[in-house]
Each structure stands twice: as structure tokens, then as C-alpha cells.
Amino acid sequence: MSGCAIHPSILSADFARLAQELDRIASADAVHVDVMDNHFVPNLTLGLPVVDAISKATPLPLDIHLMIEDPDRWAPAYADLGVDSVTFHAEAAKAPVRLARELRARGTKSAMALKPATALEPYLDMLPEVDMLLLMTVEPGFGGQPFLDLVIPKIQRARKAIDGSGATIALQVDGGITNETIVRAAAAGADTFVAGSSVYGAADAADAISELRNNAQRKDALE
Ligand code: DX5
Numbered sequence: 203m204s205g206c207a208i209h210p211s212i213l214s215a216d217f218a219r220l221a222q223e224l225d226r227i228a229s230a231d232a233v234h235v236d237v238m239d240n241h242f243v244p245n246l247t248l249g250l251p252v253v254d255a256i257s258k259a260t261p262l263p264l265d266i267h268l269m270i271e272d273p274d275r276w277a278p279a280y281a282d283l284g285v286d287s288v289t290f291h292a293e294a295a296k297a298p299v300r301l302a303r304e305l306r307a308r309g310t311k312s313a314m315a316l317k318p319a320t321a322l323e324p325y326l327d328m329l330p331e332v333d334m335l336l337l338m339t340v341e342p343g344f345g346g347q348p349f350l351d352l353v354i355p356k357i358q359r360a361r362k363a364i365d366g367s368g369a370t371i372a373l374q375v376d377g378g379i380t381n382e383t384i385v386r387a388a389a390a391g392a393d394t395f396v397a398g399s400s401v402y403g404a405a406d407a408a409d410a411i412s413e414l415r416n417n418a419q420r421k422d423a424l425e
């Protein structure tokens with residue numbers, strides 16, 4: 203099996219040199235793109251035209267993480283760009299089931315994110331509607347924050363629920379992923395890892411990606 207996937211976040215890239223920054227992560231499994239609207243989170247990044255440009259500048263699949271209000275209105279337009287997955291926040295969606303179905307209908311994977319303090323349990327029945335569940339391991343908004351260990355039990359519960367559902371659902375973590383924290387997140391059951399500062403802050407991004415992969419697989423030795 204593929205085992206684990208590393209999705210570097212371009213939030214920590216040099217936005218004035220995006221094409222070269224995308225080349226640095228050519229060995230990654232996908233590019234994680236953080237869309238922030240300065241309302242759902244206290245930060246502003248980029249929107250549809252830049253995502254469109256990024257999709258033309260890299261052969262890698264795009265994993266779009268929408269940290270925006272009213273994803274019911276805006277998320278479908280990201281799906282229409284032909285990206286691999288679109289992640290909306292459960293806290294922001296008015297009709298998450300309808301939105302997840304709408305994304306799939308437009309040919310993209312549907313994904314839902316939960317902030318660290320948002321409980322998983324109210325969403326268990328809709329797990330089969332998503333292709334990926336993102337459990338935030340920092341409060342969304344900024345790169346470079348420390349990993350919140352309090353999310354570990356939720357990762358374990360999500361892993362059990364996903365395995366029990368019989369559906370194919372990736373379990374992604376985002377925030378504070380390093381060579382050290384990725385071992386704990388993987389042991390808890392995560393299989394898809396977003397890493398911003400630990401990849402783009404490294405002298406050699408390809409080395410950083412392969413080290414993260416190796417450390418995610420180390421959890422097998424712990425079990
Ligand atoms: C934070 C973003 C993350 C961010 C992670 O709100 O969703 O994707 O880029 O950055 P690091 O890996 O530095 O914590």
C-alpha cells in the first residue's frame with residue numbers, strides 16, 4: 203500500500219517565486235494550498251485565480267484547504283478548476299452533506315476539516331460522504347505553530363470510525379508536523395500529512411519530504 207502521503211503546504215513558500223517553490227516539492231504526493239479569507243481565520247492568502255495558476259504550474263495533484271466562510275457558496279468553483287480534493291471546514295458549512303455531494307458531482311474528492319476543539323462524533327454518520335477527513339492539529343490560520351497533542355485521541359477515534367465504515371477515506375493532519383510529531387500522528391492513525399514550515403524551511407525540501415515519509419512509517423515499528 204502507499205502507506206502515507208506527504209502534502210507540503212505552500213503557505214510557507216516564497217509567494218514571489220511560486221513556480222520554483224513548486225519544483226522544490228516535485229517528490230511530494232500532492233500540493234496543499236491554504237485558502238484563507240480573513241473572516242473564518244485571521245489571515246488572508248489567495249483565491250481562485252492563483253489556484254488556477256498553480257494548477258497549471260505543477261503536475262502534482264492539488265489539495266485545496268478552504269479556511270473560508272460560506273464554503274457552500276465558494277467551494278464548488280474550486281472543484282471546477284479540476285483539483286484533486288477540496289476541503290471545507292465543518293464549522294463553516296451550512297449544509298455539509300449537500301456540499302460534499304456537490305463537490306463529488308463536480309468531479310473532485312470531497313473533504314471535511316475539523317478544528318482542534320470541534321468534536322468528531324456529530325459528523326460520524328456523514329463519513330461515507332467524504333474522501334478525506336482533515337483533523338487540524340493547530341488552530342487554523344498560520345504556519346509554524348506547535349502541534350497540539352490534545353488532538354491525538356480524536357485521530358485514534360477517527361481511525362477506528364474510518365476502518366469501521368468500510369469506506370476509503372484518507373485521514374489527514376495539518377499543523378505542526380515535524381519529524382518528531384509525525385511519528386505520533388501516524389501511530390494514532392493518520393495517513394496523510396500536511397507539512398509547511400518543516401518542508402519549506404529545510405535547505406533541501408526533497409530530503410525533508412523523504413525524512414517525513416520515513417518517520418511516518420516508523421510508527422509501524424512502534425506497534
Ligand atoms: C494552517 C494551515 C497549514 C499550515 C501548516 O492554518 O492550514 O496548512 O501551512 O503549517 P505548518 O506545517 O508550518 O504548521
Ligand code: ZN
Pocket residue numbers: 211234235236267376396
Ligand atoms: Zn492547511
